[in-house]
Amino acid sequence: MKKGIITIAITALFTLFAYNGFCQAPPPPPSGAGHGATGNQNGGSAPIGSGLFVLLGLGAAYGGKKLYNLFSAEKEDLES
Secondary structure: OOOHHHHHHHHHHHHHHHHHHHHHOOOOOOOOOOOOOOOOOOOOOOOOOHHHHHHHHHHHHHEEEEEEHHHHHHHHHHOO
16 A cells, blocks of 8 residues: 555656646747848758668667567477
8 A cells, every 4th residue: 555655656746747847938039140030041950861761770670670589489389
C-alpha cells in the first residue's frame, strides 16, 4: 500500500511540473533586427540530408536485425 501511494505521489508531482512547463507564456519576440527584418536569407544551415540518410540507414539496419532474429528463431523452432 505504501509503495502504491509513493508511486502515485511521484507521478502526480511529475505531472504538475510537466503541466507547469506547458502553461508558461511564450517568450517575447526579439527586439532589433531579427529574422525577417532584412528578408529571409539562407546561410549557415545544417546539412539535413546527410543526417537523414544516416538515420534511415540505422533504422533499416535495426529492422533487418529484428527480422533476422525473428526468422532465425522460427527456423530453430521448426527444426526442433
